[in-house]
Amino acid sequence: MPVLVNDNLVAQPGTQSTANVIGGFPIVGSAADRIPLRYLYDWRNMSYFIWKEPIHVKVIYAETHRQHYPPFEILEGGEKVPMFESPDRMDIILAALDQAGWAEIVAPRDFGLAPILAVHDAEYVDFLQHGFADWQVEGGQLKQQARDVLMGTTFPPRRWQHKPTSVGGRIGYYTFDLSCPIVAGTFPAALDAAQCALTGAQALLDGAPATFALCRPPGHHAGRDFAGGYCYLNNASIAAQFLANQARTAVLDIDYHAGNGTEDIFYHSADVLTISLHANPNRQYPYFVGAADETGEGVGRGYHRNFPLPAAMDDDAYCATLANALQLIRNFAPHYLVLSFGADIFAGDPLGDLAITTAGFGQIGALIENLGLPTLVVMEGGYNIGELGVNTVALLSAFAQRETVGQ
Ligand code: SP5
């Protein structure tokens, strides 16, 4: 069914084009030959309108995330604030998807722990799974809040190698900041977020041109054996490894923050090309990783790239840098793309300092879609509650207008 809204207007009579001409009227854009078209005659204005017909895009989403809502995080200066990474984020995105009309919301399938253990350390996953319950025993004498929120305060510097058996020790060993508190519902939520990403990956293997894993909590700061930055299980990396078991896969990370977890997981691998565009870590979290000279090691040398960005970068400058990153992906010639998508590159994001507009999200989505690869979009960050929904839909809409291949 054609959706007759302005966003879907492809062309009107008289529009300049070098592309196809259907029924005497030019169609704008390189994608014109791949988009199902409907056109109708407007008798009042005596002109034709031609419309793209959006395809449905599977959005994989689980309600389990609501169980994960730590009451606070600690910012610079010890400031205790409500978690920026809140359940409201999902509601605002779901509302915008509902408005857009092309989203088909589906629940995740259960792929078990095996594909998670393919990228994460078993003892780390065991800690995520059982650490909170163990803490109820070990921290049983503490005040209620200290029992309800498991959060590290002591972290090992370089050369400290002992792995404690106490929960108080292991929470510091397995986390690297004060933005990944563990509450009773953290593991079920993180597990289902990973299953959402895996379900999206399976949909690509089954022939879908694009899917969106609406994951919460996010994942790209979580490494092989550590949590941080609101992330516990690296949803995108779990999906990427799952896809890479079948065919060459690239991960492109456009969250505002460096994808340190994904870098960690694939740093020694040539199977998965990983590329991250992000605020220069010299000025911004996660500080210690994400520089341009980190390009992979061993057989993985040349299979990781970072693009550190200056503050206040606008749509045009961002898209120019993105074009360079996309060329690396073309050279790698993958069968599948995983896009770690953070909406915190938005000009109005409370944690970011880039200057991407809502229209810019549309341009970014179109550039990435133009790779022509089956693409799994995985939700990472984005904290401007007002615009998070429209920005996410703006990015995804390029994929919503893809025609299913061969029809
Ligand atoms: C997934 C994701 O986007 N994680 C980001 C985690 C960032 N945590 C550190 C927050 C530092 C906040 N700095 C305050 C800036 C206020 N203007």
Ligand code: ZN
């Ligand atoms: Zn981020």
